[in-house]
Amino acid sequence: MVAPILRCISWGRWFCTPNPLTALPSGLRETHSGAKGLLAVQKARGLFKEFFPEKGTKVELPELFDRSIAGNFPQTIYCGFDPTADSLHVGHLLALLGLFHFQRAGHNVIALVGGATARLGDPSGRTKEREALDAEHVGSNARALRQGLETLAANHRQLFASGQTWGSFTVLDNSAWYQKQHLVDFLAAVGGHFRMGTLLSRLSVQTRLKSPEGMSLSEFFYQVLQAYDFYYLFQRYGCRVQLGGSDQLGNITSGYEFIHKMTGEDVFGITLPLITSTTGAKLGKSAGNAVWLSRDKTSPFELYQFFVRQPDNSVERCTQALYHSSIDALELMSDQELKELFKEASFSELVLDPGTSVLDTCRKANAIPDGPRGYRMITEGGVSINHRQVTNPESVLVIGQHILKNGLSLLKIGKRNFYIIKWLQL
Numbered sequence: 334m335v336a337p338i339l340r341c342i343s344w345g346r347w348f349c350t351p352n353p354l355t356a357l358p359s360g361l362r363e364t365h366s367g368a369k370g371l372l373a374v375q376k377a378r379g380l381f382k383e384f385f386p387e388k389g390t391k392v393e394l395p396e397l398f399d400r401s402i403a404g405n406f407p408q409t410i411y412c413g414f415d416p417t418a419d420s421l422h423v424g425h426l427l428a429l430l431g432l433f434h435f436q437r438a439g440h441n442v443i444a445l446v447g448g449a450t451a452r453l454g455d456p457s458g459r460t461k462e463r464e465a466l467d468a469e470h471v472g473s474n475a476r477a478l479r480q481g482l483e484t485l486a487a488n489h490r491q492l493f494a495s496g497q498t499w500g501s502f503t504v505l506d507n508s509a510w511y512q513k514q515h516l517v518d519f520l521a522a523v524g525g526h527f528r529m530g531t532l533l534s535r536l537s538v539q540t541r542l543k544s545p546e547g548m549s550l551s552e553f554f555y556q557v558l559q560a561y562d563f564y565y566l567f568q569r570y571g572c573r574v575q576l577g578g579s580d581q582l583g584n585i586t587s588g589y590e591f592i593h594k595m596t597g598e599d600v601f602g603i604t605l606p607l608i609t610s611t612t613g614a615k616l617g618k619s620a621g622n623a624v625w626l627s628r629d630k631t632s633p634f635e636l637y638q639f640f641v642r643q644p645d646n647s648v649e650r651c652t653q654a655l656y657h658s659s660i661d662a663l664e665l666m667s668d669q670e671l672k673e674l675f676k677e678a679s680f681s682e683l684v685l686d687p688g689t690s691v692l693d694t695c696r697k698a699n700a701i702p703d704g705p706r707g708y709r710m711i712t713e714g715g716v717s718i719n720h721r722q723v724t725n726p727e728s729v730l731v732i733g734q735h736i737l738k739n740g741l742s743l744l745k746i747g748k749r750n751f752y753i754i755k756w757l758q759l
């Protein structure tokens with residue numbers, strides 16, 4: 334039976350918050366007692382890729398999250414999302430998960446909708462200039478994105494609240510501060526602190542300058558706006574950490590340098606791995622391969638297929654984070670969504686009693702052949718449950734590891750056969 338707390342997932346059902354119980358050695362389990370541990374835990378899980386700068390001038394990143402240092406708690410962390418479409422997509426998921434983890438550890442997080450920056454178009458990770466979007470279009474996308482982010486945050490709270498003190502989740506839009514900004518005042522106040530040599534050295538700029546199309550001034554200017562946002566949020570909200578996919582490294586570095594120059598203070602960036610398609614392209618709207626989080630655009634089945642059909646080398650391509658996500662997605666499914674999933678022939682539902690061994694589970698699912706061959710498939714490592722390899726055919730599955738909170742398990746035989754198991758009376 335699905336616990337009531339796991340229902341109610343509508344738009345935001347697919348944010349796949351990594352469940353610390355499903356995949357970590359016990360020494361690395363996240364207690365949410367502090368984000369210092371969270372940094373190490375999420376690095377180990379592959380959600381966080383890099384922290385920078387490696388060393389601050391006055392303070393180190395882990396120290397910021399050390400509750401025992403007076404005045405350090407809570408921190409504020411932000412991540413920006415440009416409204417270039419009317420829905421979030423699966424590429425945004427990791428960044429959101431990162432924010433949610435900080436929020437659960439008691440820190441305040443800001444999801445920044447780039448209502449202004451989307452008009453310029455971020456050149457990071459792009460080989461061609463983005464098609465210009467008019468103000469009206471961006472405005473309506475920004476409203477949709479804000480709503481999506483707020484729904485996700487509300488679902489997250491409803492699904493995971495457990496009496497701990499959470500930080501706040503605030504959605505802001507950078508058009509709020511650029512709308513009132515006079516161009517000449519802005520250039521006079523800010524422009525002098527950016528050096529051309531440094532801006533030109535960014536990978537995003539270099540790549541585009543070398544492309545046949547070149548790069549427009551508005552795109553070139555993009556990193557200045559993102560840097561200024563970081564500064565603005567640092568001044569107004571004390572925000573010292575910016576999260577972003579690894580394509581954001583240059584923009585975040587510009588912010589770090591600008592803030593350091595203006596204030597002498599240390600701020601930090603945390604990057605997350607990029608989810609790419611099998612051809613290596615960044616998954617997103619621009620590449621035309623987006624898997625949307627909005628149910629109107631991508632059905633639960635399609636989205637789940639995306640997770641479970643990742644080829645095995647996705648551990649390298651997209652890090653293990655995606656594997657964890659497929660399990661977390663399953664855990665967050667409502668009854669209705671599960672029904673939809675099981676309607677599709679390629680998943681089968683099997684109802685089992687707790688205490689069933691790995692061998693019996695596989696046999697009842699008709700997932701392995703009878704006799705010694707089937708037995709050997711397990712001992713030789715061909716079977717995994719919730720992406721954990723199980724090699725002892727007689728072992729009994731453990732709640733919290735092989736069986737999710739909502740009584741489901743994902744059985745994988747070989748490379749491509751998946752079965753969803755429903756356990757009774759847990």
Ligand code: YSA
Nearest residue numbers: 413414415424425447455559562577578606607608616
């Ligand atoms: C950031 C900060 C600001 O102050 C203002 C704007 C921004 C937005 C940022 N420049 C940007 O363009 N982001 S995005 O809309 O393309 O994506 C939002 C976040 O999701 C980014 O951190 C991005 O790196 C991440 N993302 C997008 N596609 C991804 C991905 N992460 C992993 N895999 C993918 N395929």
